[in-house]
Each structure stands twice: as structure tokens, then as C-alpha cells.
Amino acid sequence: MNRNLTRIPSYIDPLGSLAFVIVVLLWESLSTWGLIDVKFFSSPSAIGSTLYLLLASGKLWPHVYTTLYRSLLAFTLAGVLGILVGLLMALYRQIDRQLSVVFGVFYPLPKVALVPILMLWLGLGDAPVITVGAISALYPVLLNMIAGVRRIDATLVRAAMDLGANYSQIVVKVIIPASTPAILAGLKLAIAQSFITVVASEMISFAPGGVGLGWLVTSRGYEGDVSTVFAGLVSLAIVGGSLLLLADRFEKKLLRWRREER
Amino acid sequence: MIRGMSKFFVDRESNSPFAALGPIDLEVYDGEFLCIVGASGCGKSTLLNIISGLEKPTEGVIVFTNRKTKNRPTNLVFQELALFPWRTVIDNVRFGLEIRGVSKEESIKIAKKYIRMVGLEGFERKFPYELSGGMKQRVALARALANDPEILLMDEPFASVDYQTRLRLQSEVLRIWETTKKTIVFVTHNIEEAVFLGDRVVVLTPRPGRVKKTIPITIPRPRFEESRFKEDFFHLCGTIQMLLKEDLQYSEGSV
Numbered sequence: 001m002n003r004n005l006t007r008i009p010s011y012i013d014p015l016g017s018l019a020f021v022i023v024v025l026l027w028e029s030l031s032t033w034g035l036i037d038v039k040f041f042s043s044p045s046a047i048g049s050t051l052y053l054l055l056a057s058g059k060l061w062p063h064v065y066t067t068l069y070r071s072l073l074a075f076t077l078a079g080v081l082g083i084l085v086g087l088l089m090a091l092y093r094q095i096d097r098q099l100s101v102v103f104g105v106f107y108p109l110p111k112v113a114l115v116p117i118l119m120l121w122l123g124l125g126d127a128p129v130i131t132v133g134a135i136s137a138l139y140p141v142l143l144n145m146i147a148g149v150r151r152i153d154a155t156l157v158r159a160a161m162d163l164g165a166n167y168s169q170i171v172v173k174v175i176i177p178a179s180t181p182a183i184l185a186g187l188k189l190a191i192a193q194s195f196i197t198v199v200a201s202e203m204i205s206f207a208p209g210g211v212g213l214g215w216l217v218t219s220r221g222y223e224g225d226v227s228t229v230f231a232g233l234v235s236l237a238i239v240g241g242s243l244l245l246l247a248d249r250f251e252k253k254l255l256r257w258r259r260e261e262r
Numbered sequence: 263m264i265r266g267m268s269k270f271f272v273d274r275e276s277n278s279p280f281a282a283l284g285p286i287d288l289e290v291y292d293g294e295f296l297c298i299v300g301a302s303g304c305g306k307s308t309l310l311n312i313i314s315g316l317e318k319p320t321e322g323v324i325v326f327t328n329r330k331t332k333n334r335p336t337n338l339v340f341q342e343l344a345l346f347p348w349r350t351v352i353d354n355v356r357f358g359l360e361i362r363g364v365s366k367e368e369s370i371k372i373a374k375k376y377i378r379m380v381g382l383e384g385f386e387r388k389f390p391y392e393l394s395g396g397m398k399q400r401v402a403l404a405r406a407l408a409n410d411p412e413i414l415l416m417d418e419p420f421a422s423v424d425y426q427t428r429l430r431l432q433s434e435v436l437r438i439w440e441t442t443k444k445t446i447v448f449v450t451h452n453i454e455e456a457v458f459l460g461d462r463v464v465v466l467t468p469r470p471g472r473v474k475k476t477i478p479i480t481i482p483r484p485r486f487e488e489s490r491f492k493e494d495f496f497h498l499c500g501t502i503q504m505l506l507k508e509d510l511q512y513s514e515g516s517v
Contacts, residue, residue, distance in 0.1 A: 159344035163358035257389040
């Protein structure tokens with residue numbers, strides 16, 4: 001059920017991409033025949049050549065690289081923090097009581113709204129973008145970690161106790177492995193979340209001479225350079241898709257012990 | 263040895279304590295196969311949990327005499343089996359040894375011995391979801407045995423497998439008991455199972471569970487499938503059935 005939502009989109013499947021090919025061909029024809037204004041809508045071939053030029057001249061790489069490492073860094077921070085804090089919250093009632101108020105208050109807040117204030121505090125560049133990305137990606141990890149620990153079959157804990165395990169052994173050898181499916185589900189949501197938030201933050205923390213795919217799309221958009229905007233969007237889709245693909249592979253590998261749910 | 267042990271639970275609605283078990287006095291002899299039968303809800307599982315140390319009695323004590331090692335004296339085969347789904351068969355069986363800090367090579371050696379004993383050779387690298395119900399039972403048994411408990415506790419371990427598998431598992435438990443010379447306390451609601459396996463059968467009353475009667479099982483050992491068709495067997499089953507029925511009528515009458 002949950003699996004379907006997070007599955008790789010079907011554009012990898014050759015037959016499933018039929019609709020996509022038709023749309024591209026239609027778009028190309030319409031612009032060639034002058035039925036749509038190329039200045040506003042560009043065309044697949046123009047986007048393709050722009051993308052090729054950006055790649056060949058090496059101008060695209062800094063943007064891709066920047067967005068990628070910002071996303072991954074935000075994701076890593078969120079992952080480590082979310083797992084640790086989530087575990088503590090699930091295990092200790094007092095910590096849970098105190099922290100759930102803090103996290104609860106910030107939960108409904110759109111995290112990108114923090115960009116302006118963080119820019120004032122942390123300056124331009126990586127720091128505010130990564131911070132906001134990490135904050136937004138923290139939630140899925142944290143919530144899944146807590147839910148994962150709470151859902152553990154109590155008999156497994158009793159079995160471990162019966163076999164002589166002490167508290168820390170129960171945490172390391174039962175609670176953490178038993179909640180890996182939940183942790184991985186959280187991490188998978190987190191990688192998408194950090195990527196989305198990082199790009200959105202790059203668009204907001206817009207300043208001349210910046211880097212990042214979000215920045216590229218926004219700045220070229222202001223200049224009316226539609227083909228480059230689309231080239232940026234295509235790059236975003238490819239980078240985002242690759243991240244999810246990697247996450248899926250990784251999850252499958254780690255969850256070999258689970259029955260395939262279909 | 264169990265002396266004057268009883269367990270009270272607190273009723274959630276009335277917030278008043280009620281007796282779930284006991285007082286019970288019960289001695290388990292070294293090397294014996296003791297079966298405990300009783301109606302559902304009489305506290306059979308609670309009794310095992312208390313013997314295993316997972317739950318504390320409200321009153322009374324459990325005394326283990328003739329201790330041989332410092333390890334936990336008992337291990338429990340859970341009704342729900344409680345295999346660790348992320349661990350392979352061998353890693354499940356190794357769990358207790360790993361916890362105790364036994365080296366990996368040594369624990370693999372021991373685990374393999376018990377996996378062979380329960381007849382699961384060749385399945386060491388399978389995950390629990392790949393096994394049938396009966397095979398899972400065997401893994402749970404091997405896991406408890408690998409910890410080398412002085413008393414093996416079994417809580418209705420065969421309640422969820424089909425009849426034929428159940429009969430086979432019973433014979434295998436007998437064989438394992440004979441080879442390992444473990445003391446076994448086996449809880450079940452199945453009278454034939456108790457008579458087939460036990461040296462003695464303890465009949466518990468409904469809530470609060472008390473020892474109603476202890477029946478010595480005189481059927482000679484070693485026991486085989488044929489033992490089930492001896493007159494003694496039917497006679498003993500009948501006696502226990504009548505003992506349980508008395509209470510059943512009583513409790514039904516009181517509802």
C-alpha cells in the first residue's frame with residue numbers, strides 16, 4: 001500500500017513512457033508549426049540543445065553539484081538527528097513529553113518560511129539552505145522512528161529478555177532492527193523532502209551570482225530565458241529521480257528479511 | 263520449587279485487585295517432564311512467565327535448587343514463537359549465545375548442533391518468513407535449547423500447527439527431552455498432548471488458577487505413537503477430562 005506511493009515512477013518502463021513521448025512530440029510539432037509561442041513555451045529540441053550546451057560548457061555542473069550536496073547534507077543531518085532523537089523520544093517518556101511540544105509547534109509551519117530569518121542569521125549560501133532542508137526532512141524520520149519503535153511486537157522484547165538480553169542489548173539487537181522498515185520509510189521520505197526544500201530555499205534565497213538548480217531556474221526565469229529554465233527543470237527531475245531510485249535500491253537490499261508485499 | 267506463589271492483577275475498570283493465580287505450591291523434579299493443563303484464562307501462561315522471571319509474583323517465591331550455572335535457569339518457548347524476523351534461522355538460534363558474549367565461531371557450532379537436533383539442517387540461512395509453521399516451532403525450540411537452560415518452559419507451543427504436524431512435533435520433543443535430559447515444564451490445553459508427553463500432569467482450576475490435582479502418568483517410556491492407543495492412555499485422558507469438566511460446569515453455572 002505504502003510501497004506503491006513511494007515506488008519509482010513508471011517513466012523507467014518503456015511502454016509506460018508512451019504518453020510521455022506523445023506529449024513531447026505534440027509539443028515539438030506545435031512549436032514547429034508556430035501554434036504556440038516558442039518564446040514562452042520553448043520546444044523539446046530547443047531545451048535539448050540548451051541542456052547539451054550547458055553540459056558541454058560545464059556550466060550546469062556547479063548547479064547540479066551544489067543542489068546535490070546541499071540535499072545530501074541536509075538529508076544526512078536530518079537522518080542522524082531524527083533517528084537519535086526519535087529513539088530517545090520513543091524510549092523515554094519525559095523526553096517525549098518535552099520535545100513533542102517543540103516539534104508539534106513547528107510542525108505546521110512551512111519550513112521554507114524560515115529561509116529569510118536564517119539568511120539574516122547565517123548569511124547567504126549553503127548554511128540557511130541546508131538548515132531548512134534538514135529541518136523539513138527531520139520530521140518524516142522522527143515520526144517514523146517513533147511510530148516504528150511503538151509498533152514493535154512486545155513478545156520479541158520479552159523473548160530477548162528471556163534469552164538474557166539487558167536493556168542496552170534489547171535496544172541494539174531488537175528495537176533498532178525491528179524498526180528498520182519504519183526508519184527506512186522515514187529516510188526515503190526525508191531524501192525527497194530535503195531535495196524539495198533545498199531547491200525551494202535556493203529559489204527564495206535568490207541573489208545575483210548564486211549557484212544551485214533552484215537558483216538557476218529562478219534567475220533565468222526573471223531573465224525570460226525559457227529554454228534554460230526548462231533545462232533546469234529537466235535536470236531537477238533527473239537528479240530527484242536518481243535520488244529516489246538510489247533510496248529504493250538501498251531499502252530493498254536492507255529489507256531482504258521481509259516478505260514481499262504486493 | 264514454587265511455594266505459596268500467587269499473582270494478582272488490577273482490574274482496569276473497578277481498579278480493584280483480583281486473583282489470577284494461586285496460591286500455588288508446586289515442585290518440579292530434576293529431569294522430569296511436567297505438563298500443566300487448565301481451561302483458557304486460568305493463568306497457565308502467567309505461571310510460566312513467573313517461573314521464567316519475566317513477571318513477578320505478587321506473593322510467594324520461586325526457588326531453584328541444585329543450580330549448575332550462573333545463567334538464567336529457564337528459557338521459554340513462546341506461544342507466539344517470537345522469532346526475530348530480521349535474523350536467519352541460525353542467527354535466531356545464536357541470539358542467546360551472542361548476548362552472553364560467546365564467540366561467533368563457538369556460537370555457530372552450538373547453534374548448528376541444535377538446528378540438527380530439531381531436524382532443520384540445511385535451513386540455517388533462511389529467514390523466518392520462508393519457513394512453515396512447524397519449522398518455525400523447531401527454530402523456537404532450538405533457540406531456547408541453545409541457551410542450555412536447566413528448565414525448558416513451553417507455552418502451548420503447538421497450538422497453531424495442524425494436527426499431523428502437532429503429533430510429529432510432540433514425538434520430537436520427547437526424543438529431544440530424552441537426549442538432552444532437560445527438565446521441561448509444558449503448558450497446554452490439549453489433554454492427549456499432556457498425557458502423551460508428561461511424567462505428571464498438573465490440572466489447574468479456572469481463575470484463580472490453583473493446583474486441583476496432580477496426576478502421575480504411568481504409561482511406560484519410551485513412548486511411541488502406539489502408546490496413544492493403550493487403555494491406560496484413554497483412562498488417564500478421561501480422568502483429566504472429568505477433572506476439568508467439573509470446573510467447567512461450575513464456572514458455566516456461575517455465569
